[in-house]
Amino acid sequence: MNILDGGEGGGQLVRTALALSAVTGEPFRMRHVRRARANPGLQAQHCAAIETVAAVCNAETGGVEVGSESFTFEPGEDIGEDETAEDLVVGGSVSVEVGTAGSVPLVFDALLPVAVALEEPFTARLEGGTDAKWAPPFDYFRHVKLPVVQEHGLDADVTLSRRGFYPRGGGKAELTIEPSTLESIDLTERGDRESLTAYSVAEESMAEDEVAERQAEPAPEDADVEVEYAEADCSGSAFVLAAEYEHSRAGFAELGEMGVDPETVGENAVEAFEAFEDGDAAVDEELADQLLPFVAIAGGEIRASEVTTHLETNITILEEFGYDVSVESDGDTVLLSA
Numbered sequence: 001m002n003i004l005d006g007g008e009g010g011g012q013l014v015r016t017a018l019a020l021s022a023v024t025g026e027p028f029r030m031r032h033v034r035r036a037r038a039n040p041g042l043q044a045q046h047c048a049a050i051e052t053v054a055a056v057c058n059a060e061t062g063g064v065e066v067g068s069e070s071f072t073f074e075p076g077e078d079i080g081e082d083e084t085a086e087d088l089v090v091g092g093s094v095s096v097e098v099g100t101a102g103s104v105p106l107v108f109d110a111l112l113p114v115a116v117a118l119e120e121p122f123t124a125r126l127e128g129g130t131d132a133k134w135a136p137p138f139d140y141f142r143h144v145k146l147p148v149v150q151e152h153g154l155d156a157d158v159t160l161s162r163r164g165f166y167p168r169g170g171g172k173a174e175l176t177i178e179p180s181t182l183e184s185i186d187l188t189e190r191g192d193r194e195s196l197t198a199y200s201v202a203e204e205s206m207a208e209d210e211v212a213e214r215q216a217e218p219a220p221e222d223a224d225v226e227v228e229y230a231e232a233d234c235s236g237s238a239f240v241l242a243a244e245y246e247h248s249r250a251g252f253a254e255l256g257e258m259g260v261d262p263e264t265v266g267e268n269a270v271e272a273f274e275a276f277e278d279g280d281a282a283v284d285e286e287l288a289d290q291l292l293p294f295v296a297i298a299g300g301e302i303r304a305s306e307v308t309t310h311l312e313t314n315i316t317i318l319e320e321f322g323y324d325v326s327v328e329s330d331g332d333t334v335l336l337s338a
């Protein structure tokens with residue numbers, strides 16, 4: 001069994017380990033889960049990711065509860081003697097409640113790479129936060145990350161039936177992954193920008209104050225603007241600026257917050273977008289760390305703006321599963337290759 005140390009990073013190490021364990025069939029124990037965080041151990045969102053990925057590969061799990069700093073994950077509980085790792089990953093579906101506003105897109109992140117090991121389609125129905133803090137808002141997942149992996153051969157589809165904001169959550173979304181073969185992920189040049197779309201969403205009671213329109217006000221003039229007011233269990237808002245380039249994509253997301261003007265929410269995302277366009281990275285910082293497991297599995301090269309701690313710690317987990325990802329400085333950018 002692979003013994004992993006989760007102490008140097010956050011929940012992303014849990015998600016990466018789950019995906020790779022399901023893909024390789026290699027069981028693992030993770031110790032010191034989120035040890036340096038103010039609330040160490042597994043949180044509801046991580047337990048939901050474990051439950052979801054366990055369902056797709058028939059895994060036996062141990063120590064999975066909120067606050068636990070050590071857990072085990074063993075794919076293929078019922079595996080027969082003459083079966084191989086590929087037989088572990090089964091099709092079907094699972095319904096999981098993340099609870100309150102725990103992030104649904106982060107649970108999807110853990111499941112998405114497992115498509116490369118599937119024999120039959122698998123659907124995960126999740127309930128929780130669709131637009132939660134410290135996580136990709138739903139429109140980032142749907143309009144930035146998912147298209148990138150789809151363009152590289154991953155067959156998956158997502159639908160949203162209800163938004164869920166902090167603190168109540170209650171959002172509902174479903175991800176279906178199909179058996180897929182990934183192509184090498186080569187994202188080293190952006191090329192010219194082909195489109196820019198601002199997705200601005202707010203809970204319906206905020207329409208009176210035109211929150212979604214005001215978030216989108218600072219968007220560049222050439223951006224298409226999509227404003228949405230959604231029914232949800234509590235108020236909340238999100239803004240995502242999604243850029244599509246000749247060879248790549250990038251997204252810049254902000255959540256609305258009490259005491260912060262909607263215009264400032266939009267401005268923060270626009271500033272991040274402008275800084276990105278001033279540099280030479282091919283993908284935004286968050287996408288770089290989220291694509292790493294795909295680069296490890298399929299090979300390829302990504303040009304990112306810098307080595308974030310998310311990238312560094314994620315690479316250590318990939319290495320534990322036998323994947324080799326190198327990081328090389330190249331002028332003002334870094335090249336991640338496998």
Ligand SMILES: Nc1ncnc2c1ncn2[C@@H]1O[C@H](COP(=O)(O)OP(=O)(O)OP(=O)(O)O)[C@@H](O)[C@H]1O
Nearest residue numbers: 010011012034037134135136137140253286289290
């Ligand atoms: N604004 C954003 N846009 C896109 N992705 C984001 C954004 N904010 C965070 N993310 C992504 O969310 C993930 C957060 O991972 P991280 O390990 O920090 O979170 P976690 O599972 O909530 O655990 P922890 O609380 O331990 O940090 C990362 O993959 C990061 O790229």
